[in-house]
Amino acid sequence: MNGRNILIFIMAIILLSILGCSQSNDSTKENDETQVAENTDAELKIAITSQPTTLDVHTTGDALTRDVAIHIYETLITLNADYQPVPMLAESVEKSEDGKTYTFKLREGVQFHNGKEMKAEDVLASMNRWKERSTIAQEHLHDAAFETQDDYTVVLQLQNPRLDLLDLLAGQDFFPAIMPKEIIEDAGDDFVKEYVGTGPFQFVDWLQDQYVHLARFDDYTFDDSPADGLAGKKEALVKDLYFYKTQDPSTLLTGLQTGEFDIAYSIAFDHYDQVKNDPNFNVYSAYFGTMNLVYNKKEGLFSDVKMRQAVNAALNASDIMLGAFASEELYGFGSSYMNEKVVNWYSEAGQEGFNQNNTEKAKQLLEEAGYNGEEITLLSNRDIPYHYDIAVIVQEQLNQLGMNVNLEVFDWAAHIERRDDPDYWDIVTAGINYPAVPSTLVSLAPNWPGWTDDTKIAGLLEEIISSDSLSEGKEKWDELQGYAWTEYVPFTQFGSVPIIMAAKSSIEGLQVMDRPIMMPLWNTKVNEE
Incomplete structure (x- = not known):
């Protein structure tokens, strides 16, 4: 093959390569466009655990x-x-x-x-x-x-x-x-x-x-x-x-x-x-709120703040959450009443009151409260398994402390009916949804089961609402959460609970x-x- 023919041969190969690449790119583009068109006609089938009550x-x-x-x-x-x-x-x-x-x-x-x-x-x-x-x-x-x-x-x-x-x-x-x-x-x-x-x-x-x-x-x-x-x-x-x-x-x-x-x-x-x-599948976790032990502050034994402080001091939240969920991947752990992702309102105030696991302090507080072995009714349900598991562990921890805890378990409807009646229970397991702002945190409201009717908490919430700036409101929220954890104790928070979601x-x-x-x-x- 002479030099001229070699040059023609090389140019032909290059030309074929260019044409091939062009056709390949056009083909890929056509496939991509076809895929996009097909995807826009796709449907998503989502499994939910129940149907909505209404769309109003x-x-x-x-x-x-x-x-x-x-x-x-x-x-x-x-x-x-x-x-x-x-x-x-x-x-x-x-x-x-x-x-x-x-x-x-x-x-x-x-x-x-x-x-x-x-x-x-x-x-x-x-x-x-x-x-x-x-x-x-x-x-x-x-x-x-x-x-x-x-x-x-x-x-x-x-x-x-x-x-x-x-x-x-x-x-x-x-x-x-x-x-x-x-x-x-x-x-x-x-x-x-x-x-x-x-x-x-x-x-x-x-x-x-x-x-x-x-x-x-x-x-x-x-x-x-x-x-x-x-x-x-x-x-x-x-x-x-x-x-x-x-x-x-x-x-x-x-x-x-x-x-x-x-x-x-x-x-x-x-x-x-x-x-x-x-x-x-891809798996996702999204925290809906916290798991808690709520105290009946309207009447009965836990209208005494020292009784609430005693139980809060005694409980080992680490063991409670791990015992209920089996894996640390399945729950969050922390003292903030607000989700840490709510950047305006996340707070670590009062965290010294969280997960104390201090039996000596608890026994001293029980003595100061004059507790003498009276029966304590712990209300829970089996419809949500971790509610029941947490209740069993709480009962065991408090009984070991010397308290007389009777666990009463119902289906969800009966549980809610009894939870609304302050004559029926002393302590109850409850999930509390995360809000976007402290003023809508239901567990601090006087009309929500547990009945947090406290002058200082109500006053601080009002000061938060009427603050001139976010920084001023955040200071008041820190004060409120710190007071709630270390003094008033409306409930004891154990940790965050996720909803586990999966997708193809x-x-x-x-x-x-x-x-x-x-x-x-x-x-x-x-x-x-």
Whole structure:
């Protein structure tokens, strides 16, 4: 082969290589485009342990209602990944110098699922109904007045300034969803008859005791800022969401393994290792709140603070949590009443009162209280296994101290009925959900079982609310939590309890956060397996 022919041969090889690469790249691009198209038509089948009580979020703090409804409804203000309040349907918020007037400028062009544009009249109707129906709004914002200024401006007037006002409006228990005015008017004093919001998914169907079906809302007008908790960009990357009621833990696990479900909202702790070690799944933990021993402070033995201090000093929280959950991977451990991820309110104040395991101190306090072997009724239930396991360990620890503890166990409904009756029990196992702000921590409320009716706690909560700055409010919260742990002792906290969730490894973009946010399913896509 002469030099000219060699040059032609080399050029031909290069040309073929270029053509080959080009075809390969075009093919890959076509495959990628095909995959994206296929993924946008995908559906997610989610197993949940029960069905929601309703999807009328103004009327209930039910966790499953919230977990489904956050895909349908949006609020003026929402929570970012640090659990801080930020605008959502409000484009901006202005607060007056005296802190009593808030002006919300609404985003324009936001569409409801029924095709109507959201305007101030819808926000006014929604917020007024929320004020009337939500127990949180009734307790904290009964004196608030909403009014419209124009089609895209709503004003909130308070009698007194509140440091936590925006936190309350961003709250996810009984959350203030914005709905069309006519749907609210049609509901009257009843539940809303149509579930229409502005979220990335719209309600399609609810087959009782089987599933709730939501579908992508193609006209959703999302915020283009980066996704951040419940704020920012929310894009429906799948076509349908099906939330299937699946109460039996074994059925849930089998359904996940066979592909009947793509996501499971609550894996039984007994199945944790099995799912964790399966390469077909990704496993997530999200803390919903804390596990506690609550004292009946309204009447009986534990209306005496020294009795509460004695039990709190005696209990070994490390042994209690490990005994109930078997693995340190399955629980959190700490003294803060607020989730550590709630950056504005996390506190370590009073931690010297946590997990003391000090029997000598406990015996001295029992003597000072004049305890003489009277029977103590410990109330618990078997429906939530770790409630029962914790109760058994608490009973054993206190009996070893010389206390006479009688454990009474019921099903969940009977347990709740008796828990509400101060004549029935002395101490009770209780889970307490994490709030986004201290003022809504139910265990510090005088009307919640345990009946924390204390002048200093009430006064400090009021000072927190009326503080001029977050730093001032945080100082008061530190003081309150320190006082609660070391002096008043409304309850004894053992640790944080997770919900274990699992998803197929083909699912990407899943955002899992602690309560009160949990697992929003926008920005989540399904890859080909």
